Amino acid sequence: MSATRPHRTAETDQETTMADSVIDDLIKRSNTLGADPRNTNFAGGNTSAAGTRTDPVTGQPVELLWVKGSGGDLGTLTEDGLAVLRLDRLHALVDVYPGEEREDEMVAAFDHCLFGKGGAAPSIDTAMHGLVRAAHVDHLHPDSGIALATAADGEKLTRECFGDRVVWVPWRRPGFQLGLDIAAIAEENPQAIGAVLGGHGITAWADTSEQCQANSLEIIRTAEAFLAERGRPEPFGPALEGYGALPEEQRRERAAALAPVIRGLASTDHPQVGRFTDSDVVLDFLAAAEHPRLAALGTSCPDHFLRTKVRPMVLDLPADAPLEDAVARLRELHEEYRAEYRAYYERHATPDSPAMRGADPAIVLVPGVGMFSFGKDAKTARVAGEFYVNAINVMRGAEAVSTYRPIEESEKFRIEYWALEEAKLARMPEPKPLATRVALVTGAASGIGKAIATRLAAEGACVVVADLDAGKAADAAAELGSNDVAVGVSCDVSDAVAVAAAFAEAALAFGGVDLVVNNAGLSISKPLLETTERDWDLQHDVMAKGSFLVSREAARLMSAQGLGGDIVYIASKNAVFAGPNNIAYSSVKADQAHQVRLLAAELGSEGIRVNGVNPDGVVRGSGIFAGGWGAQRAKVYGVPEEELGAFYAKRTILGREVLPEHVANAVFALTAGELSHTTGLHIPVDAGVAAAFLR
Incomplete structure (x- = not known):
């Protein structure tokens, strides 16, 4: 038994090229319209184009509809965001449409009209695009168009604004019946370029993509001009005494x-x-x-x-x-x-x-x-x-x-x-573990802090990158994503006013704060007799006083929210380990470690958990080590600075070097929900230092 296999021809190649051109023009039109908020809101509206492509099964040309799929955004639409349907099958649905009471069934029927893999999921507005007898259709939500659509006498105003060039479609819930209504009105009004949909938006159509875009813009700009020319000067009424904007x-x-x-x-x-x-x-x-x-x-x-x-x-x-x-x-x-x-x-x-x-x-x-x-x-x-x-x-x-x-x-x-x-x-994906949580990390522009901020953002948190250097904070936040993901703020943790300002910025950016990481720090390694008062005061100001100020502001804000929260201290194995030439740093780390215990006991009634992480020396990627601490510690231990990480690793039970990412892992473990009943805990991240075991 033999069969005739469809084969490519010059005609087939031409159809493919033409279809690609239709798609390119549709994407360009969609992006242009969606880039201007006067035309439509984010993720609002749909665009479509009809064209021909060869069916790879029959080798015959087939009429297709490319239409923006469910949930996409016109301004950023790509070909992957288009649903692709056979127009003959879509038109055939008219004969089996069971009526408005059962029109929800028609969305499932769209799946039976898909061509090939079908692309994106078809939206509820697919019928509007497929049933209107025009090759190109735009459905948009411009403020000016919706203003006419929601006016008490919108039908009359639409006639006054557009004459017979744009027709009125009374309110109907989006769906198959609305598509039938618009198609019928378009058929009855061949002079019309589009419609105002009562309570909803506008639809425009044309035989070419360029003309469809022009028709959409004509409707939007004409409506804008009409409202500006006809509108009264105080549409919201006179000023209400005492309700004006504060400075x-x-x-x-x-x-x-x-x-x-x-x-x-x-x-x-x-x-x-x-x-x-x-x-x-x-x-x-x-x-x-x-x-x-x-x-x-x-x-x-x-x-x-x-x-x-x-x-x-x-x-x-x-x-x-x-x-x-x-x-x-x-x-x-x-x-x-x-x-x-x-x-x-x-x-x-x-x-x-x-x-x-x-x-x-x-x-x-x-x-x-x-x-x-x-x-x-x-x-x-x-x-x-x-x-x-x-x-x-x-x-x-x-x-x-x-x-x-x-x-x-x-x-x-x-x-x-x-x-x-x-x-x-x-159909929405499962939320990430830290979704809905807002984290503020101090000293987050580099090293351990940056690794923590990166991990928290990857797990779904909104992150406030706080750092003494505002420029570096902004750059680190930008690396994490848009300001929907992270913002950078300047913060000197030793200054109470600066700390309050950083938390205020977090509240304005994301509504509040749920997770705070006290990570900002520095270190000066000297023997006792060489340690100056300035050395002592500087380290205690940044890490002991700074952690206190940050935790106090965090507790104030978290208490106002009433949602509980997490405060995590990045302390050190030095909080419990006695090493040489490190009096100021080790003392302040012991201070931080006890702050964890004190605040865990005090803030538990507010649902605020306080825990700590005790890393060993984190050399690679560390701002502290790069700033001179590494050279000082290498001198103490008598090893080259470039071998300091390996030296630390050799003295551990596991024989492994500790990296910033390992500290970030511990912060995530403490805050992601699995340890919801744990507070006052210190987690060692030191690859095993017996002298630093907690007792």
């Missing part, structure tokens, strides 16, 4: 004081990372008289409220209210918010609804100060804040020309607790 220094000081309190409240159900924003957009909104009414209405676009929750929590006190009054009122409002959210869930939940995911706010607004946003990591928290800024812009535009009217609360619930949304959450 910047005072504002940020107050934000840093409130951040751990608010983060603790927002983490009642699940630990959260925070983000602070005091942009003019936020401050102007909170200074105006209508902000309580508008905030209570919540956001409208599904991409917005899925990240910001149905509505924010808003402090109802003037900006200069006493701090203790603000804290007390925030606690009261949080209880009210949780009760209201539970009532919202119970009003709309059905027996098939997923369980309530958490009743804490994702957005907290403080007049005169700014906005605190929360999420499972810093990026999610940042994006939630960005989405609420989008929502403020939308409210401004809608109120400027009409009245802001978001979609009904029941519709928001249908999307927030959609089975498809629950399935998307279930």
Whole structure:
């Protein structure tokens, strides 16, 4: 029995080249549109392109749709982020569509339309792209477009703004039926270049990628100009006395004081990372008289409220209210918010609804100060804040020309607790061991501190790299990733004001601190008679006093959060081992070791665990050894400096050299959860030095 194998032809090669060109143009268009926040929000919207490619099974050309997959971001989209579907099969779904009551089944049906391996997972908006009879389709969430979409008389305003060039599509939850609606309206209005989707966003289409991009931008820029020309000057109403922005220094000081309190409240159900924003957009909104009414209405676009929750929590006190009054009122409002959210869930939940995911706010607004946003990591928290800024812009535009009217609360619930949304959450990867934890590491720009910061970041923590040298701290943080992963701060640990400032920066960057590593240090090796008072004072200032100041500020902030925490001291085997020519360094390490025991006993009632790590000499990669300590110790032991690491290794039971990464491993072991009932412990990381065994 024989079979005819499909073979490549010049025509096949031409189809492949054309398909590659279609994909290239789609990626370029997507990145261009997604790079400008006026066009769409992060991870919001979809783009698509249709083209032809040879089916490797039949050798025949097949019409395909490339469309941004679920969860991707247009600004950073690559080909791997595209779902690839057969258009003939996608169109055939129209004949088997069971109706709106069962349209969730259609998302699973998309999998049966995939071409080859299919690429990324198809999103709920795939039907919109596949059913509109145009080769190129954009669906975007521009603030200007959503402002018209959420205006009380949005349909009328859309006609006034665009004439018949852009049509109105009434609100419908994203899905197959919405795709059918848009396709029908596009068919009935051949002159139209796109549509405003009630309560949601815009869609544009064209026969070429270039024209589709031009149509999208025409809709967005025309809407912007319409709102600017027609809008009234104070869409949020007059200024509210006492609610204006505080001066910047005072504002940020107050934000840093409130951040751990608010983060603790927002983490009642699940630990959260925070983000602070005091942009003019936020401050102007909170200074105006209508902000309580508008905030209570919540956001409208599904991409917005899925990240910001149905509505924010808003402090109802003037900006200069006493701090203790603000804290007390925030606690009261949080209880009210949780009760209201539970009532919202119970009003709309059905027996098939997923369980309530958490009743804490994702957005907290403080007049005169700014906005605190929360999420499972810093990026999610940042994006939630960005989405609420989008929502403020939308409210401004809608109120400027009409009245802001978001979609009904029941519709928001249908999307927030959609089975498809629950399935998307279930597909998320398991969080890393230190996810949601914020770590501050002193002396973290080099050596042991840098290795610890690197390990903690790799395990999911947000890291504050604190170091005396601000430039080196910033560089070390940048090596760990974006400022969603790490930030660098300058910190002289011997200066109480500088320590408080470093913790304030941590609170503004990530909402607070959960894990502190006292690592900053230096060493001067001299015999007793050559050790000066300055030698003694310098080492005690940095390591004994510095650890005390850092731990005190950590305890203050952790107590405000109410989430417990970890404090780890990088002490030394010298804390228990008596060696020659080392009186100042060994004494201060013994001081640090006893601070561990004292603070473990004192802070346990706050859920704060205090432990220590006792390394032996870490030569390679160590800032202390490179700064002269290595030469001094080599002289004491009578070995060349380049052989000091090997010398230390030979005197250990295991015969192994200790590296910065080994100390980082011990810090991770103490803080990752497996030793959750351990406090007051010192872990030796010395490859076995019998004289330093703990007793």
